[in-house]
Amino acid sequence: xxxxxRIFVALDMPDIAGARAMAADLTGLVGxxxxxxxxxxxxxxxxxxxxxxxxxxxxxxxxxLHDIPNTxxxxxxxxxxxxxxxxxVHASGGPSMLRAAADAAAxxxxxxxxxxxxxxxxxxxxxxxxxxxxxxxxxxxxxDQVRRLAALSQASGVDGVVCSPAxxxxxxxxxxxxxxxxxxxxxxxxxxxxDQKRVMGPAQAVAAGADRLVIGRPITADADPRAAARRIxxxxxx
Numbered sequence: 445x446x447x448x449x450r451i452f453v454a455l456d457m458p459d460i461a462g463a464r465a466m467a468a469d470l471t472g473l474v475g476x477x478x479x480x481x482x483x484x485x486x487x488x489x490x491x492x493x494x495x496x497x498x499x500x501x502x503x504x505x506x507x508x509l510h511d512i513p514n515t516x517x518x519x520x521x522x523x524x525x526x527x528x529x530x531x532x533v534h535a536s537g538g539p540s541m542l543r544a545a546a547d548a549a550a551x552x553x554x555x556x557x558x559x560x561x562x563x564x565x566x567x568x569x570x571x572x573x574x575x576x577x578x579x580x581x582x583x584x585x586x587x588d589q590v591r592r593l594a595a596l597s598q599a600s601g602v603d604g605v606v607c608s609p610a611x612x613x614x615x616x617x618x619x620x621x622x623x624x625x626x627x628x629x630x631x632x633x634x635x636x637x638x639d640q641k642r643v644m645g646p647a648q649a650v651a652a653g654a655d656r657l658v659i660g661r662p663i664t665a666d667a668d669p670r671a672a673a674r675r676i677x678x679x680x681x682x
Contacts, residue, residue: 445655446475447677447680447681448472448473448474448475448673448677448680449475450475450650450654450655450656450657450680451473451474451475451476451646451656451657451659451673451676451677451680452474452475452476452477452478452502452504452626452656452657452658452659453466453467453470453474453476453477453478453659453660453663453664453673454478454480454506454628454658454659454660454661454664455467455477455478455479455483455495455660455664456480456482456483456660456661456664457482457483457664458482458483458485458486458487459486460483460486460487460491460494460495463477463479463483463487463491463495464494464495464498464499466664466669467495467496467498467499467501468498468499469669469670470499470663470669470670470673471499471500471501473670473673473674473677474501474663474673475501475502475656476501476502476503476504476529477495477496477499477501477502477503477504478504478506478658478660479492479495479503479504479505479506480505480506480507480508481506481507481508483495484505484507489523489525489526492505492526493526496526502529503526503527503528503529503530504528504529504530504626504656504658505523505526505528505530505531505532505561506530506532506658507519507523507531507532507533508532508533508534508566509531509532509533509534509537509545510533510534510536510537510541511537511541512541513537513540513541513543513544514544516533516537516541516544516545516548517544517545517547517548518548520544520545520548520549520552520561520563521548521551521552523561524549524552524553524556524558524561525556525558527558527559527561528561529559529561529562530561530562530563530564530603530604530624530626530656531545531549531561531562531563531564532563532564532565532566532606533545533563533564533565533566533602534565534566535565535566535567535593535594535596535597535605536593538596539596539599539600542563542565542596542597542600542601542602543600543601545563545602546563546600546601546602546603547601549561549562549563562603562604562624563602563603563604564602564603564604564605564606564624564626565593565594565597565600565602565604565605565606566605566606567589567590567593567594567597567605567606567607567611568582568586568589568590568593568607568608570608570628570629570643572586573586574586577589586608586610586611587610587611587614590605590607590608590611590614590615591611591614591615591618593605594607594611594615594618594619595618595619598619598620598623603623603624604623604624604625604626604655605623605624605625605626606626606627606628606658607625607626607627608627608628608629608643608644609627609629609630609643609644609648609649609652609654610629610644612625612627612644612649612652612653612654613652613653615653616652616653617653624655624656625653625654625655625656626654626655626656626658627644627649627654627655627656627657627658628657628658628660629643629644629658630643630644630645630646630649630657630658630659630662631643631644631645631662632645632646632662632675632676632679633645645679646659646676646679646680647679647680647681650680659676662676663676
């Protein structure tokens with residue numbers, strides 16, 4: 445995998461013009477685009493199609509689905525025509541929900557004759573610290589909870605998990621080599637941390653075992669996004 449292929453730029457914005465322009469500007473410098481709830485709620489599937497078609501980049505559709513198994517399976521089927529490379533669900537939805545998402549992805553890919561999207565289970569959000577976990581009733585250090593949810597996700601048939609950089613090394617040791625670790629909370633030394641609490645530099649995260657990196661504001665909020673993306677790629681060895 446080329447260093448640039450590891451980078452999914454997070455286009456966390458509601459307007460289609462801004463997302464299209466940013467994606468087009470970064471084509472060739474990143475491995476794909478991440479579009480999430482903010483954009484999806486504002487622009488819907490047609491907006492997703494427009495951005496992806498214009499940029500010609502792989503899509504990471506970060507919807508973090510969390511509902512009863514039947515509803516999540518239906519949602520997976522509904523977004524299959526968008527042909528995302530990755531789609532997120534919440535690991536805390538439990539084994540039946542995770543299996544339903546994985547099965548729906550496989551069934552719909554066969555039906556449509558398209559590549560099967562990879563289902564990634566979100567473990568613990570990178571914005572949550574130890575006090576936050578305690579407040580919502582999750583006991584123990586964040587890493588222990590992430591490892592429990594990652595093991596559940598792998599046993600339930602999904603393709604990988606989303607975790608913070610702090611848990612990558614432990615998960616890489618726990619899980620098969622082909623189980624994808626998608627890692628947000630990436631902050632180069634020259635970028636602001638913002639609202640993230642469990643962060644790491646891009647090269648350090650890959651060295652620890654991360655497969656893909658989600659990077660938003662260090663690129664998109666920079667005065668020169670292309671230069672920022674190049675700088676990150678160079679840190680990764682490009």
